[in-house]
Amino acid sequence: MSHAADPGDLAGRAARALGDPRLQRAVRFTADRLRDAKAAATASLGGFAEWRERGREIRAHTIANVDHYLRLFARNLAARGGRVHFAADAREACALVTEIARQGGARRVVKGKSMVSEEIGLNAHLAAQGLEVVETDLGEWIVQLAGETPSHIILPAIHKTRGEIQELFERESGARLAPDTATLAGHARGRLRTRFLAADLGVSGCNFAVAETGSVVLFTNEGNGRLVAALPRVHVVLMGLERVVPTWQDLECMAQVLPRSATGQPLTTYVNAIHGPRRAGEADGPEELHVVVVDNGRSRQLGDPEFQAILHCIRCGACLNVCPVYRQIGGHAYGAVYPGPIGAVLNPLLEPDRPARTELAQASSLCGACSEACPVAIPLHDMLVALRARDVRHGRGGPGLRLALRLLAWLARHPRLARPLLRLGRTLARLPGVRALGPARAWRRIHAPLVPAPRSFLDQWHAGTGRDEVQHGP
Amino acid sequence: MDPERFLAGLAARLGRSAGAPPAPRDGCGVPERHRTHPLRAAGPGARRACFGAALRRAGGNLQECADAAALEQALREHLAAGGGPAVCDATAALAGLRLEWLVGEGLATPPSPGDAATWRARCAAAALGITLPALGVAETGTLVHALGPDRARLTSLLPRHHVAVLRESCLVPQLGDAFAALHGAPEALPSATVLVTGPSRTSDIENDATIGVHGPAAVTVLLLLDAP
Incomplete structure (x- = not known):
């Protein structure tokens, strides 16, 4: 079964997923593992309810004053030679990256994991300009080689078996490979290392931007996020406008909450805080650092009492793992960039005029498990109800309803x-x-x-x- | 899009006047109870033990070295076992732990700021990368690198084995202590702050955890103990 951008409606895609027992096993196995790991990791921190409340306070304050903190972030980073750009929508964001690539004479692009880049369709855009784009997160690379899209925010390739991965790698390289994890991961390391060393543009996402120092912070496990930010001559960071936090004290709170909620780790292997481009006297690092701050439908939620809190999200994926709907149908059935409960709310809000997005608010039993799992206490199920009400007000429910x-x-x-x-x-x-x-x-x-x-x-x-x-x- | 217009648009939606200071805050940083964690009052022995346990849980190795001679011996053993060339932080950084002999004897190569291509090729070919992190964090087993001219990005990233040398007195209890120490003064901010907790890892193939996918497959910390 192909998992490329699936046409058809939600019900059709869900029915197809429900008819794929292997996919369901993989999704459930992953969701269980991450859910249990999160439960253990948050319990070991002690008093997680307090952490959650503090996380909510930090995010709520930041978003309620996001113009101030973004200005502070941009000013501080610019003072150290970073260049901060602002994009109103996907088209503007893609055009900015293309222009940065053109001015830098870049041909070969290596990418770290970035949901925003999926959202704005950056890969297709850059490829159309004649640039070669390689995803370097192992899961993202597997998905790219298969011509598919990620099925989980944290683990993009959970729907692929090792046999399929072995086949994809053999086809890409012409080598013969054993299907064990160490061989496959080692092969990817070697193949992608040559791509890294040849690349002239690195693109990454951004987990948090710290306003008080103008720093971009990336939480990663594989190290590709560090390579993307260290080897190419130019590094472009894509960030949603809501990724900012005020201070390093706030970042410390997020550093305890995000990895535990995402994978159940006390901390990811790497936390890379980038304070600017390469300085005089340094032997490595990018000569140019660009940050593209993307709106693309986010600012519409500001000032909306029902939906502003969706911008508090830290993209941990915890709501996916507990959602009875996601656990049945997996990520592709949502047919949009963001799967699971966060996707059922965020996709309709970012693209309110596309029925294929607005119908995603129906992909929920309104059980509230997502809201309970959210480490920054976003009331996702209330938002789902509000979205359904909005649909009916706009006459989208159909005459019968x-x-x-x-x-x-x-x-x-x-x-x-x-x-x-x-x-x-x-x-x-x-x-x-x-x-x-x-x-x-x-x-x-x-x-x-x-x-x-x-x-x-x-x-x-x-x-x-x-x-x-x-x-x-x- | 013009930055001011972008930001003014956000302010307008929030009902704020553009350029206005933020509203007062409810809470900032970690919950208060985290600041009264027993680890903060623990003695050096307990702090060291906590660092070692967290590092091992993350898949790293800790070797305690009682004195400079023991540290030198441990380093020489790793160099011999490395099976290839080594790269290291700059001599100015090595001097703090009297490790200039690494460069002096030609056992490891420091960054060459004038020749970025050569430095990158050396790191790509190196079996061992030796770094001197600014701090270690006991609660998470984390090495904190403050990068700059003397401490390059690729040393702890491209070689398969990362060996970090850390003084026991550089262990701080919590992440927040490291952030406060390194990010307090904007003019003294490093180029990047890189936190490393164990070897590179992934679970992207059928949820099966494996190490060494892009970064080092092994991380060893040589902890130089304070004189008793």
Whole structure:
């Protein structure tokens, strides 16, 4: 099955994922492992509720004053020779990177992991300009060789088996390889090392930007993020405008929270804080350092009481691992850059005019596990409800849903008429023929049948039968 | 896009006037309880033990050296076992631990600022990279490198084996202590601050953890103990 940018609608993509038991096993295995590792790592820190509240405070304060902290960050980095650019949208961001590459005479690009680069479609854009782009995160490289997209924020290639990876590597290099992890990873190290040494432009993401010193901070495990920032003559950092934090004290809090929430590590192998380009008398490092601050739909959330907090996200992926929907359908079924609960909220907010994005708010059971797992306490499930309400207000729910909701609202305002009508509905719902109709049939395809209780809640309530112990249905 | 217009747009959405100072804050940095962690009051022995345990959990090795002679012997053993050339921090950095002999005897090559291409080729061919981190963090087993002219980026990155030499007195209890020490004065900020906790690792192939994917596959810390 191909996992290239999947066409079709959410239901179709989900159905395809549900028909792929191997994919489901891989997704569940990964999600369980990361979820359990997070639980252990946050428990070992002690008092995680306090860390979470502090993380929320830091992110809320930063975003509520993000213009100030971005200005401070840009001024401080510029004072040490870094160049900070601002891009209103994906097109502007891609154009900026292309122009930086052109001015630097760059042909060969090595990339570290960057979700923003996926979001703005940078690889395709650079390739169209004749540049050669190589992903260097092992998982991202595997996904690139397969012509696919990442299926998890933290581990992009969990949907590939070692056999598939072996095949991809053999096809890329012409070598014969054993399928064990050490051989495959060692092979990738060698192949990508030559690419690193030949590259003239490095592109990376940014986990945090520290305003008080104007520093870009990258949390990585493999070391490719350091190579991208050390070997090519020019280093371009892509960052969403919300990645900033005020101080190094705040960064310390994030350094404890992000790796534990993402992979369950006390700290990632590398934390690379870049304070500027190469200085006089240094033997290595980029001669030019550019930071492209990307808006692309983010600023629209500022000042919105329902959605501003989505910009608090630190991209740890913890919400994916606990989400019953993500665990069933995996990342590709979302058909967008950001999978899981964060994607179900963020993609519709970033691209509100694309039905393929707005329908993602339906990919949730509203159980709230995501909000509970979030290390900075973003109320994701409240946002999902608000997004669905927005959809209906904008007339996107389809005429059937709109009519049903209008009817329900009318009934709620007319309780005297509502009760007999509801009773009639219950009687009808007991008829076997009705259960084969429209919405009921769709429900029956994946759920146990809904059979009304012998007495309705309202009847029991009004009869006064144990108001503290209302009977449940069968 | 014009920076001022970009930032003014954000301010307007937030109902702030452009260029206004931030609102007062509720909380900053780590929770207070982290600052009263027992590790902060622990003696040097406990701090060292904590550093070693965290480093080993991350896949690194700790070798304690009682004096300069023991340190020299340990370094010579690693050089002999390295199976290839070595690169190291600049002589000015080595002098702090009286390790100039590494360069003097031609056992390791320091960065050559005038010739970046040669330095990069040397690091790519080196089996061993020897660094002198500014600090070590006990709670996480982390080496903290403050990079600049005397401490290059590639030394701890391209060779397969990274050997770091650290004085015991340079161990600080927590990450925040390292950040405060290195990032306190903007004019004294290094080019980059690189934190290293164990060898390079990945789980990108079927969740199977493996080391040495892009960075070093082995990290050894030679800890020079303070005189009792």
